[in-house]
Amino acid sequence: MSAVRPPARLRQPARLGLPASLPLPRKPARIPLRPRLRPPARLRGHGRDRGxxxxxxxxxxxxxxxxxxxxxxxxxAAFAVQQAGTGARAAARTASMDDADHPPAPEAAGRAAMSDWVKAGITVGGDGGGSVRATVQVTIPSIIPGVDNFGTASRSATMPRPQEPGALGLAPAVDTVDTYEGAPPR
Structure with missing residues (x-):
């Protein structure tokens, strides 16, 4: 049988004349003496595709x-349509209130319900019967330079009028108090 020799890195302390029990010195970091060359283009892929x-x-x-x-x-545009619907509902709701409760101002209520930067035209009319119709027409604002107007969005709302004065419960309360005993009247 032949003796197995340890690898050269393990024999290094003995070769330097140092005792074998000392730890091996660390190998210094490799400092390249020349810059690394890039592999050829056929191995790198397409070198001209950079950028x-x-x-x-x-x-x-x-x-x-x-x-x-x-x-x-x-x-x-969707926001302008939504604002037109909100203004139309507010104007119709205000116009449907009794004059006895408080004087309606549907145009002001419609404008107050919408954003200030939306230009609106509000039209309120009644059919003479039991309902009021309010129509709001809003100009759609533009953010695209050079385009001033994208048209208008129009929404209408119809609200019923109360059948009898004070039916909305907004009339001033009467100070008279009815007293009774027993079950409430039917």
Missing amino acids: TVSIEFLGFLPVLLVIGLAVVQLGL
């Missing part, structure tokens, strides 16, 4: 901006 993603993004950026502006403009 193409940035150029493609710059080409697609105007499309993204137009889509973003269109989404915001659609949101503004």
